[in-house]
Amino acid sequence: DAGVIQSPRHEVTEMGQEVTLRCKPISGHDYLFWYRQTMMRGLELLIYFNNNVPIDDSGMPEDRFSAKMPNASFSTLKIQPSEPRDSAVYFCASSPGPQQGGTGELFFGEGSRLTVL
Amino acid sequence: AQSVSQHNHHVILSEAASLELGCNYSYGGTVNLFWYVQYPGQHLQLLLKYFSGDPLVKGIKGFEAEFIKSKFSFNLRKPSVQWSDTAEYFCAVNAGGGATNKLIFGTGTLLAVQP
Secondary structure (H helix, E strand, C coil): CCCCEEECCEEEECCCCCEEEEEECCCCCCEEEEEEEECCCEEEEEEEEECCEEEECCCCCCCCEEEEEEECCEEEEEECCCCHHHCEEEEEEEECCHHHCCCCCCEECCCEEEEEC | CCEEECCCCEEEEECCCCEEECCEEECCCCEEEEEEEECCCCCEEEEEEECCCCCEEECHHHCEEEEEHHHCEEEEEECCCCHHHCEEEEEEEEECCCCCCCCEECCCEEEEEEC
16 A cells, blocks of 8 residues: 655755645545654644644644645645745654544655755 | 653663663543654654553564553663664654544654664
8 A cells, every 4th residue: 555645755945935745645544644843843743634624733833834635635735935944854644533443543654855045 | 732751862772772761741531652763764653552451562673662541651662672773763642542633742762772
C-alpha cells in the first residue's frame, strides 16, 4: 500500500514568495494532519481535517498560512508571503477514524523541507 | 490544555547500555499513548502504542514501554541499545482515547549511541 505522499520533498524560495505544499493521504483515512518540525519548537500541530473539514486550526501561526482539503485524497498547505522563520520540515500525516477501528495512530509522510532565504 | 513532557532532550549511550526515556503527560481522562522514532533524515515511524489492556507494551526492535496511570507516565525502555538506535524519539498522547485522533507530541529526545 502506498503511504502518505508529500511534495515537494525540498523547496528553497525567497522571502515574499508563495509556497504550496501538497499531501496525498492514505486511501480510506478519515483524518489528515499538518505538522511543522523545527529545532526550536519540535513538532507542532498546525491543523487537522476530518472528512475534508478543518476541525482545529489553532496551531496555524498566522494569516499567512492556509490549508485546504478539497477532496479525500488531496490537501495543500500554503504560505503567502513566506518568511525566513517559516523554514522547517512540514509533515503531513493521516489516520483512520474511530469508526474505522483507528486508535489515534498517525501515518506520516516523508516531509517537505522548506528553506526561505 | 493537554501536554507531553520529555525530560531528557539529549542522551548519549554506549552500545549495550540500557535505555530509559521519560515521558509524562497531563490529561486526566482516557488516553492512547505512543512512541514514535525518527531516524536521521527520515519521517516518523511508530515504535509502539498503548490504548488498553496490559500496561507493559512491546514494540518493534526490542523496545517496550510501561503505562503507569497514577504517575501519568509512559516511559520507553530497551535493555541493550545498538548503534542503529541512534535517532530522535517522540512520545505522543491522544487525549480522549482516540475519539478525535489529535496527537500531541513531546519535544523529543535525541539519542546518540556510540559504538
